[in-house]
Amino acid sequence: MAHKVDEYVGKRIRQRRWLIGMTQQRLAELVGIKFQQIQKYETGANRVSASRLWDIGAAMDVKVSFFFEGLDCAQVPQASGRPVPGDLLEDKEAMDLVRSYYAIPKNQRRRLFELARVLSDVA
Structure with a gap:
């Protein structure tokens, strides 16, 4: 084993x-x-x-x-206090999102990040 x-x-x-x-x-x-x-x-x-x-x-x-990194973490608290799975990289959709995010030019990426932050705050 x-x-x-x-x-x-x-x-x-x-x-x-x-x-x-x-x-x-x-x-x-x-x-x-x-x-x-x-x-x-x-x-x-x-x-x-x-x-x-x-x-x-x-x-x-x-x-x-x-x-x-993250070996002992079961969950990582987010700034909002909502839990995020400790092994977020296990989620294929999340990995696709991260890969796509970094394919965007840096100046546009920052604006997308801010939009996502606003949307998560109102959710």
């Missing part, structure tokens, strides 16, 4: 890879392993060594600490 931390790190690898639009094959090539090993890491079936996690982070342009 996989350890909770191994599963969490694997999820964070998959989420980051998906968010930046990288395939398992491409990540494996960058790290110098087979894509099946990436699959095993992402499911938590295999543990990721510290040096391999370092290489994965470098390939996906994040620090090693990224893979552990």
Whole structure:
């Protein structure tokens, strides 16, 4: 049975890879392993060594600490006091929204952010 931390790190690898639009094959090539090993890491079936996690982070342009962020958080309170799921990145719709948001030019993105904030305040 996989350890909770191994599963969490694997999820964070998959989420980051998906968010930046990288395939398992491409990540494996960058790290110098087979894509099946990436699959095993992402499911938590295999543990990721510290040096391999370092290489994965470098390939996906994040620090090693990224893979552990939020590990102990079940819920993260929002400024409004409404709870937000701690593992928001598990939600495919939320991930699609984030990816689309960052595809918008920065000046327009800020205006969209302000609109979303106003809409959530009146909801």
